[in-house]
Amino acid sequence: MQLLQTLCRIPAPSGEEAALTRFILDYVRQHGPAWRQPPLVVHDEARFQDCVLLVFGQPRTAVFAHLDSIGFTVRYGRELVPIGGPETETGYRLVGCDSQGDIACTLTVNEETEALGYEFSRDIERGTSLTFACEFRETETTVQSCYLDNRLGVWNALRLAETLEHGIIAFSCWEEHGGGSVPYLARYIYDTYGVRQALISDITWVTEGVQLGAGCVISLRDSLIPRRGYVERIRRIAEASGVPHQLEVEGEGGSDAKDLQRSDMPWDWCFVGAPEDGVHSPNELIDKHDIASMLQLYQVLLREL
Amino acid sequence: MQLLQTLCRIPAPSGEEAALTRFILDYVRQHGPAWRQPPLVVHDEARFQDCVLLVFGQPRTAVFAHLDSIGFTVRYGRELVPIGGPETETGYRLVGCDSQGDIACTLTVNEETEALGYEFSRDIERGTSLTFACEFRETETTVQSCYLDNRLGVWNALRLAETLEHGIIAFSCWEEHGGGSVPYLARYIYDTYGVRQALISDITWVTEGVQLGAGCVISLRDSLIPRRGYVERIRRIAEASGVPHQLEVEGEGGSDAKDLQRSDMPWDWCFVGAPEDGVHSPNELIDKHDIASMLQLYQVLLREL
Amino acid sequence: MQLLQTLCRIPAPSGEEAALTRFILDYVRQHGPAWRQPPLVVHDEARFQDCVLLVFGQPRTAVFAHLDSIGFTVRYGRELVPIGGPETETGYRLVGCDSQGDIACTLTVNEETEALGYEFSRDIERGTSLTFACEFRETETTVQSCYLDNRLGVWNALRLAETLEHGIIAFSCWEEHGGGSVPYLARYIYDTYGVRQALISDITWVTEGVQLGAGCVISLRDSLIPRRGYVERIRRIAEASGVPHQLEVEGEGGSDAKDLQRSDMPWDWCFVGAPEDGVHSPNELIDKHDIASMLQLYQVLLREL
Numbered sequence: 001m002q003l004l005q006t007l008c009r010i011p012a013p014s015g016e017e018a019a020l021t022r023f024i025l026d027y028v029r030q031h032g033p034a035w036r037q038p039p040l041v042v043h044d045e046a047r048f049q050d051c052v053l054l055v056f057g058q059p060r061t062a063v064f065a066h067l068d069s070i071g072f073t074v075r076y077g078r079e080l081v082p083i084g085g086p087e088t089e090t091g092y093r094l095v096g097c098d099s100q101g102d103i104a105c106t107l108t109v110n111e112e113t114e115a116l117g118y119e120f121s122r123d124i125e126r127g128t129s130l131t132f133a134c135e136f137r138e139t140e141t142t143v144q145s146c147y148l149d150n151r152l153g154v155w156n157a158l159r160l161a162e163t164l165e166h167g168i169i170a171f172s173c174w175e176e177h178g179g180g181s182v183p184y185l186a187r188y189i190y191d192t193y194g195v196r197q198a199l200i201s202d203i204t205w206v207t208e209g210v211q212l213g214a215g216c217v218i219s220l221r222d223s224l225i226p227r228r229g230y231v232e233r234i235r236r237i238a239e240a241s242g243v244p245h246q247l248e249v250e251g252e253g254g255s256d257a258k259d260l261q262r263s264d265m266p267w268d269w270c271f272v273g274a275p276e277d278g279v280h281s282p283n284e285l286i287d288k289h290d291i292a293s294m295l296q297l298y299q300v301l302l303r304e305l
Numbered sequence: 306m307q308l309l310q311t312l313c314r315i316p317a318p319s320g321e322e323a324a325l326t327r328f329i330l331d332y333v334r335q336h337g338p339a340w341r342q343p344p345l346v347v348h349d350e351a352r353f354q355d356c357v358l359l360v361f362g363q364p365r366t367a368v369f370a371h372l373d374s375i376g377f378t379v380r381y382g383r384e385l386v387p388i389g390g391p392e393t394e395t396g397y398r399l400v401g402c403d404s405q406g407d408i409a410c411t412l413t414v415n416e417e418t419e420a421l422g423y424e425f426s427r428d429i430e431r432g433t434s435l436t437f438a439c440e441f442r443e444t445e446t447t448v449q450s451c452y453l454d455n456r457l458g459v460w461n462a463l464r465l466a467e468t469l470e471h472g473i474i475a476f477s478c479w480e481e482h483g484g485g486s487v488p489y490l491a492r493y494i495y496d497t498y499g500v501r502q503a504l505i506s507d508i509t510w511v512t513e514g515v516q517l518g519a520g521c522v523i524s525l526r527d528s529l530i531p532r533r534g535y536v537e538r539i540r541r542i543a544e545a546s547g548v549p550h551q552l553e554v555e556g557e558g559g560s561d562a563k564d565l566q567r568s569d570m571p572w573d574w575c576f577v578g579a580p581e582d583g584v585h586s587p588n589e590l591i592d593k594h595d596i597a598s599m600l601q602l603y604q605v606l607l608r609e610l
Numbered sequence: 611m612q613l614l615q616t617l618c619r620i621p622a623p624s625g626e627e628a629a630l631t632r633f634i635l636d637y638v639r640q641h642g643p644a645w646r647q648p649p650l651v652v653h654d655e656a657r658f659q660d661c662v663l664l665v666f667g668q669p670r671t672a673v674f675a676h677l678d679s680i681g682f683t684v685r686y687g688r689e690l691v692p693i694g695g696p697e698t699e700t701g702y703r704l705v706g707c708d709s710q711g712d713i714a715c716t717l718t719v720n721e722e723t724e725a726l727g728y729e730f731s732r733d734i735e736r737g738t739s740l741t742f743a744c745e746f747r748e749t750e751t752t753v754q755s756c757y758l759d760n761r762l763g764v765w766n767a768l769r770l771a772e773t774l775e776h777g778i779i780a781f782s783c784w785e786e787h788g789g790g791s792v793p794y795l796a797r798y799i800y801d802t803y804g805v806r807q808a809l810i811s812d813i814t815w816v817t818e819g820v821q822l823g824a825g826c827v828i829s830l831r832d833s834l835i836p837r838r839g840y841v842e843r844i845r846r847i848a849e850a851s852g853v854p855h856q857l858e859v860e861g862e863g864g865s866d867a868k869d870l871q872r873s874d875m876p877w878d879w880c881f882v883g884a885p886e887d888g889v890h891s892p893n894e895l896i897d898k899h900d901i902a903s904m905l906q907l908y909q910v911l912l913r914e915l
Binding site for chain 3: 317501512513514525526528529530531532533534552554555556565566567568569570
């Protein structure tokens with residue numbers, strides 16, 4: 001879990017993913033040559049901004065894992081505005097940095113107006129991004145930290161990469177704040193490789209129907225509805241594989257799949273990822289069994305889809 | 306009205322249109338050769354998923370008719386989540402099928418929480434789609450059924466096809482649940498045929514300004530606003546034709562036109578369709594005069610636009 | 611300010627921009643030849659509807675200025691539905707015209723239901739567009755009128771054009787009502803010129819952090835978050851230039867940038883424009899200092915980006 005911890009500690013709120021992008025590029029440069037099939041690394045700021053693509057063999061399926069996280073932007077006075085949809089509670093520890101130096105402050109939530117603010121020894125410069133301070137906790141059976149959503153999806157993609165023969169891994173930006181990079185990633189992948197099958201490597205919620213430890217989640221729908229025929233194929237592969245998994249049905253929530261569904265290409269997509277408790281808080285909790293089954297399921301799916 | 310009744314009885318909620326797609330393909334294979342101008346049938350799952358295009362002669366205008374309907378997905382326990390925006394009332398009869406067999410159950414709506422559920426002799430499998438049981442009713446002057454929205458728009462397109470010389474008919478998916486197929490259909494039509502004029506063959510609402518029996522509706526706007534110049538051309542053609550019609554002005558609602566408006570192509574579009582009472586309920590009601598004027602208006606518009 | 615006044619007086623609600631388009635084309639035809647670098651004028655209704663592009667030299671950056679404004683559409687009886695998000699107050703003067711002639715009426719707002727209507731000597735035809743009556747007011751230090759949003763953005767672009775050597779100016783449609791033209795403008799610009807840097811020439815709000823007279827606003831974010839690296843470059847150029855400016859951080863609001871962010875091209879974008887009081891009312895107020903610094907900042911940015 002050392003890699004996961006490292007990923008969780010790198011601040012990368014939506015729009016400001018560049019530090020995590022650099023980490024991914026370094027990591028692939030260092031470890032990629034030893035992978036079963038060293039990938040083609042596609043990264044060109046003029047064409048892909050802060051995104052990265054890894055292309056393995058003759059790809060049929062693309063895995064999308066978003067780099068960015070939720071967070072906060074400093075507004076005026078001591079106000080904050082959210083980046084994406086963070087859980088907010090007075091006392092949450094936030095970190096960042098502006099031209100005056102490093103920042104370690106605490107979140108405040110006005111009980112009446114629900115307005116967000118911060119407490120700190122000085123004013124923070126307008127426009128500064130703040131993210132949760134990372135307190136990574138590991139037990140025999142669980143990991144807990146901020147930003148498991150979606151550093152675990154990124155971790156899953158990097159571990160999948162070790163043994164992947166054919167496929168594409170796409171590291172995207174802005175997912176937590178309305179998207180905006182998947183459209184051009186999908187365009188490039190579709191035009192260059194003819195690939196139109198997608199898996200969304202991301203984290204979902206524990207609910208009355210989805211439990212911690214019961215296996216990786218295959219989502220049959222969230223706020224969007226994927227094409228039934230594709231999802232059925234994935235279910236059959238998962239069942240045949242024997243890898244523990246559970247089925248999700250939601251009316252809300254979304255993922256990078258939104259940008260695939262809206263694109264002018266015929267992408268099929270399905271969300272496949274571990275569930276967590278404490279979504280978008282500093283205390284996101286995931287069961288290690290679900291991490292294991294997520295990676296196993298991706299290994300099977302990338303072979304058989 | 307036999308064809309319309311058949312169309313209304315085929316379950317095809319958003320994301321699960323495949324059965325209706327097969328019906329359309331069979332119907333065109335059977336009847337198309339006898340049409341005035343047998344169309345080129347474009348259907349390729351890899352490029353168009355469950356959509357179908359019919360291309361007639363040298364097209365200048367495309368007619369979009371969505372195949373899908375609203376419905377429900379079985380969640381956990383006996384919960385349902387909506388597909389699109391169905392009207393909900395305790396007692397509505399729902400049908401579907403899962404691996405245990407056919408389902409005929411009834412909708413329940415919790416009076417306090419408005420939570421949706423079902424009553425049935427057994428639990429239904431997670432992720433199963435349910436649609437309204439079709440009770441097709443016809444009088445001298447009206448038809449009534451679930452899913453006239455948009456099986457009547459599909460019917461109108463298939464009847465228009467009989468005499469169409471130049472034009473494209475596009476059967477789309479997912480319209481009731483956020484769209485997602487019109488972008489690539491529009492892309493293909495625009496790139497292949499240079500067509501950028503659209504008519505939306507769909508059903509609208511009876512309101513204080515739009516009555517049953519007063520003719521097919523030309524919508525001047527809904528939640529989106531079409532380009533005035535194009536709508537004015539349609540109004541002039543309609544007026545000159547003498548076909549009964551009425552003008553709609555709404556601030557809400559949408560159609561497949563949303564995906565045209567957002568596309569990176571300069572599509573002009575206008576919604577033209579019959580009005581109905583009981584929208585998105587099992588009891589959608591349409592006046593036969595409006596059906597007749599809808600078909601007549603499409604025949605004129607496809608000739609003159 | 612004669613040009614600005616003329617621009618404010620031309621009705622051009624979303625979807626009905628054609629009159630302003632004609633004015634822009636005439637203006638460029640008349641004045642363009644005397645500009646430092648006469649631009650290539652791109653206007654072709656079949657490809658760009660009512661939009662206009664001006665291409666100067668070897669462009670690296672595109673300036674987007676929307677032509678359209680908010681307004682109202684006549685519904686049934688004496689009802690109105692809004693175009694975009696107008697400020698509404700009983701008594702606001704509205705103008706328009708239908709087949710019976712010119713219209714000068716007043717807005718009514720039902721105190722209980724907030725329903726919009728009009729008072730006039732006769733019924734107005736269904737679907738007629740109404741806009742605020744323009745009362746242009748100028749002092750030594752301010753201008754006040756309806757539709758400074760975005761006629762001042764258009765004015766800024768036309769004044770910028772006088773000395774521009776390299777760049778693109780794009781006049782867009784529908785911005786106030788959900789967009790729909792920037793996708794194809796951006797597609798054409800990106801495909802033809804490889805340009806993917808954008809500035810949004812539009813008007814923002816006076817808030818507790820943004821004051822009248824304190825200089826042109828560089829927005830660090832609104833409801834969307836631009837890529838940090840691009841915005842930082844703009845901030846550094848602005849600081850080095852010495853042109854007065856202020857930084858905005860909002861959690862709401864949007865602009866033509868939405869369509870760039872969602873596009874399948876890697877556009878970088880930043881909103882740069884003067885702030886106003888009385889947004890979307892007949893009494894929008896802007897400080898002349900902010901107008902001057904807006905134009906100066908655009909001149910610097912188009913040179914240095």
